[in-house]
Amino acid sequence: MTTRVGVVTFPGSLDDRDAQRAVRLAGGEPVALWHRDRDLKQVDAIVLPGGFSYGDYLRCGAIARFSPVMDSVIEQARAGMPVLGICNGFQVLCESHLLPGALTRNDHLHFICRDQRLRVENTDTAWTGDYTTGQEITVPLKNGEGGYVADERTLDELEATGRVVFRYLGGNPNGSRRDIAGITNEAGNVVGLMPHPEHAVETLTGPTTDGLGFFTSILKRLVNA
Amino acid sequence: MPVARVVVDVMLKPEILDPQGQAVQRALPRLGFEGIADVRQGKRFEIELDGPADEAAVARIREAAETFLANTVIEDFTVRVEESS
Numbered sequence: 001m002t003t004r005v006g007v008v009t010f011p012g013s014l015d016d017r018d019a020q021r022a023v024r025l026a027g028g029e030p031v032a033l034w035h036r037d038r039d040l041k042q043v044d045a046i047v048l049p050g051g052f053s054y055g056d057y058l059r060c061g062a063i064a065r066f067s068p069v070m071d072s073v074i075e076q077a078r079a080g081m082p083v084l085g086i087c088n089g090f091q092v093l094c095e096s097h098l099l100p101g102a103l104t105r106n107d108h109l110h111f112i113c114r115d116q117r118l119r120v121e122n123t124d125t126a127w128t129g130d131y132t133t134g135q136e137i138t139v140p141l142k143n144g145e146g147g148y149v150a151d152e153r154t155l156d157e158l159e160a161t162g163r164v165v166f167r168y169l170g171g172n173p174n175g176s177r178r179d180i181a182g183i184t185n186e187a188g189n190v191v192g193l194m195p196h197p198e199h200a201v202e203t204l205t206g207p208t209t210d211g212l213g214f215f216t217s218i219l220k221r222l223v224n225a
Numbered sequence: 226m227p228v229a230r231v232v233v234d235v236m237l238k239p240e241i242l243d244p245q246g247q248a249v250q251r252a253l254p255r256l257g258f259e260g261i262a263d264v265r266q267g268k269r270f271e272i273e274l275d276g277p278a279d280e281a282a283v284a285r286i287r288e289a290a291e292t293f294l295a296n297t298v299i300e301d302f303t304v305r306v307e308e309s310s
Contacts, residue, residue: 059296066293095296102299104237109244149241149299175242 002029003222005215006043008073008089010035010064014051015086015198022198023047026215035067044222045082045126046073048089050142050196060103060145061091070096082126082218083190087143090182090192099183099192100158101150106143107175115207116141116195117169118181122162125188126221130213137210139200141173146194148176148183158183166193229278230307231286235295236267270294271307278306 005023007030009016020030031043035053040046053064064070070092077083077098085093093099106112117138120131131137150158155177158164166182174194182193197211237243243265250264270290274282287304295302 058294062293062296094298100298102296104241104299105244107242107244109248147242151240175244 002027003045003219004029004031004041004043005218006031006033006040006046008033008035008046008048008069010051010053010067012052012055013049013088015049015196016051018196018198019047019049019086022201022211022215025201026212026219028215028219033069035064035069038068038072040069040072040076045218046076046084047198048073048083048085048092049198050087050089053088053092056088056145059091059095061088061093061095064088064092065095074098077185077190080187080189082221084127084214084218085190085192086196086198087146087194090194091145093190093192098190099185100154101148101183103145103194104147104149105145106147106173111142111144112146112173113140113142114173115139116173116181118166118195119169120165121167122165122184122188124162125165125184125191127191127214127217128165129221130217136169137200137213138208139195139197139211140207141195143174143194146174146176148174148180148194150177155180161186165191166195228276229274229282231272231274231278231283231304232307233270233272233286233290233294233302233304234267235270235290235300235302236265238299238301241299268294 005028007019023030091103120135168179168181184191197214200206200211246264246266290302
């Protein structure tokens with residue numbers, strides 16, 4: 001039986017097809033989910049893709065968080081279903097309070113688009129099992145509001161509990177506190193990050209295939225579950 | 226039916242970096258506006274009610290501000306009823 005990974009399309013999502021393709025290349029079955037539906041079509045895991053959901057009006061991810069599909073996603077994420085939020089998806093996860101903190105305007109105010117080096121800090125999450133701790137990967141990054149912020153107490157707690165999953169290497173692209181590029185929830189099933197692993201799954205179109213590990217990690221995790 | 230306006234002001238918390246405000250602050254002296262120590266940029270929502278701004282209506286707006294209009298992780302907000310002229 002193939003593993004079904006749902007990819008939510010919000011109005012303004014851009015990278016849903018890339019995420020579906022990454023799932024397929026990793027050997028899973030991508031399942032398109034629509035923002036207005038509560039039905040998760042019996043998927044085993046969910047990706048919230050990058051883009052500009054609902055035009056990013058008010059704040060990035062703020063309106064998407066109240067979409068019908070997110071009621072089901074929040075409920076299932078709390079019950080342990082693996083959920084990955086990439087870029088705008090990370091913003092939606094923070095607005096949903098599934099992950100702590102928030103993403104704010106890049107400190108230099110410019111939209112940035114570049115290949116970004118990252119260090120994998122935590123391989124115990126549902127989405128990072130195929131990496132090794134300390135591994136350096138390169139995946140594209142493209143955002144205007146990617147600065148990760150949280151109060152000092154939350155940042156200390158994230159560090160102390162190993163919940164910083166990825167850190168920026170070779171320069172902090174957006175002013176994120178403590179060079180944080182991605183984090184996980186306490187249970188390790190919900191992961192959010194600003195850079196785009198789904199754009200680094202084929203040599204033809206990506207700088208590396210370093211991003212494929214996210215999608216193979218989740219398939220292995222679910223097969224062995 | 227009397228109508229009322231409720232104003233919700235949303236500002237980044239003081240400890241959160243406001244790069245937009247900083248960019249505005251840097252531009253002001255270039256335009257000849259001197260003596261400005263700091264600028265913070267926020268959002269203002271003017272909400273027209275279709276009834277009076279009674280306690281229950283304002284409480285609902287406060288709830289909307291807390292759950293939706295502001296992200297209280299990074300922002301503070303105030304709610305006030307604007308007197309009709």
